[in-house]
Amino acid sequence: MGSKAGVGSEDGVDGVGVGPWVGDWPSGDHWDPDLLREGDRRNVVDAYRYWRQDAIVADLDTRRHDFHVAVENWGHDFNIGSVIRTANAMGARAFHIVGKRRWNRRGAMVTDRYQHEHHQPDAAALAAWARAEGLTLVGIDNLPGSLPLETHDLPRACILVFGQEGPGLSEAMRSECDVVLHIEQFGSTRSINAGAAAAIAMHAWVRRHVFDQHP
Numbered sequence: 416m417g418s419k420a421g422v423g424s425e426d427g428v429d430g431v432g433v434g435p436w437v438g439d440w441p442s443g444d445h446w447d448p449d450l451l452r453e454g455d456r457r458n459v460v461d462a463y464r465y466w467r468q469d470a471i472v473a474d475l476d477t478r479r480h481d482f483h484v485a486v487e488n489w490g491h492d493f494n495i496g497s498v499i500r501t502a503n504a505m506g507a508r509a510f511h512i513v514g515k516r517r518w519n520r521r522g523a524m525v526t527d528r529y530q531h532e533h534h535q536p537d538a539a540a541l542a543a544w545a546r547a548e549g550l551t552l553v554g555i556d557n558l559p560g561s562l563p564l565e566t567h568d569l570p571r572a573c574i575l576v577f578g579q580e581g582p583g584l585s586e587a588m589r590s591e592c593d594v595v596l597h598i599e600q601f602g603s604t605r606s607i608n609a610g611a612a613a614a615i616a617m618h619a620w621v622r623r624h625v626f627d628q629h630p
């Protein structure tokens with residue numbers, strides 16, 4: 416068998432990725448002949464180098480976690496891409512764009528292609544979908560009446576819902592959520608970046624349900 420060789424550019428980022436496969440090509444349906452021939456510059460972990468995209472999605476589907484993420488998209492917030500990228504990294508089951516169908520994918524770094532994307536026209540539609548799937552709707556925002564994420568036992572089967580820069584979670588979404596949790600802050604700023612908040616919340620779910628660390 417040959418080997419993975421070379422360094423190239425990945426999704427427009429120079430210096431990342433691997434060149435053409437060196438030596439005899441491996442056998443198996445999951446290998447992508449174009450990538451073996453030309454090199455693989457994609458934003459994927461090494462274990463998936465040269466794999467077909469649909470094969471990667473199918474493999475991820477065998478081990479995705481029981482949480483989803485949802486982001487309200489009323490103003491094309493550039494943070495949405497960052498949230499979706501973290502959802503990929505943390506193994507979210509799927510992500511939901513609530514509101515406008517078109518969203519700012521720039522920060523996602525193409526990670527959205529490996530995930531399951533749902534569109535929900537509004538908060539009520541997301542809540543109905545969650546109820547039908549047996550998922551708890553967990554709002555993440557620092558709002559009057561919200562509870563601390565740090566001491567709350569996050570449900571396993573849930574949708575973590577994030578607001579956008581400026582307004583945060585809409586009134587409609589707040590009223591649909593089963594609970595709203597905030598990340599404790601200790602400085603003077605009203606809030607942290609939505610992408611950062613999403614990463615903290617998803618990691619809290621991972622600590623609780625993958626590593627069994629109870630608050």
Ligand SMILES: C[S@@+](CC[C@H](N)C(=O)[O-])C[C@H]1O[C@@H](n2cnc3c(N)ncnc32)[C@H](O)[C@@H]1O
Binds near residue numbers: 556
């Ligand atoms: C700019 S913040 C929202 C505004 C905030 N509620 C306020 O009073 O200014 C945008 C989004 O980031 C997330 N976020 C930011 N800081 C947070 C925190 N401390 N706890 C939970 N979520 C936070 C939430 O999802 C929120 O909807």
